[in-house]
Amino acid sequence: MNPVEQVMSARQAEFQSAFEAAKQSATTFETKLNERLNASTQAKTTSVQTVTDAELARAREAYEALINKSETSSTATTSSTTQATPTGELTNWNNYQIKPISAENEGKYSDLIKTAAAKYGVPEALIKRVIQVESNYNPNVVSSAGATGLMQLMAGSNRTDPATNIDAGTxxxxxxxxxxxxDLKLALAAYNAGPGNVRKYGGVPPFKETQNYLKKIIG
Known part of the structure; x- marks a missing residue:
């Protein structure tokens, strides 16, 4: 089961649990409503439990929530089914469009990228584009700051090895x-400038390099 299927399965289980709970509340609402109606014609009976307005209101809310959730979930389930694309084939993440890589680099390290994408739940398209921008698919690149390899890592051993580098970078x-x-914009800003700077500036740092970095990867 791939990461997308796992998420869908978990969400379906969550909905089923919520649905059953709401269904029970709806049943309670129906029962209490009948009791309320019967109570008006059976005032002589003292054994009938009185249903308060607050209890009836809560039951009604649960009932309406069940109806609304059923309609919303039906739409969401249909949407999830039509969008159940393997993680590696996604080209959009949190409303950001990931730019494509150059034709000359297409297919390079595809197996390593596919493995890392499935392992960490990151779209292949994103990993490919980060590598494109970081190193242009040259595993031997070393930056002036000492970042090394395909995804330009600053820490770790054997960083020029493509498999190690792609796994650690992803x-x-x-x-x-x-x-x-x-939030992909903040995630990429942290990858480029460090999470400390994202925290310091309360968002994307005002560094020209970081802002250009984001523009190169996402639209």
């Missing part, structure tokens, strides 16, 4: 995506 990028709740 892991770092995935960590930032999680840290910033899927």
């Amino acid at each position: 892991k770092e990028l995935a960590g930032y995506i999680k840290k910033y709740d899927g």
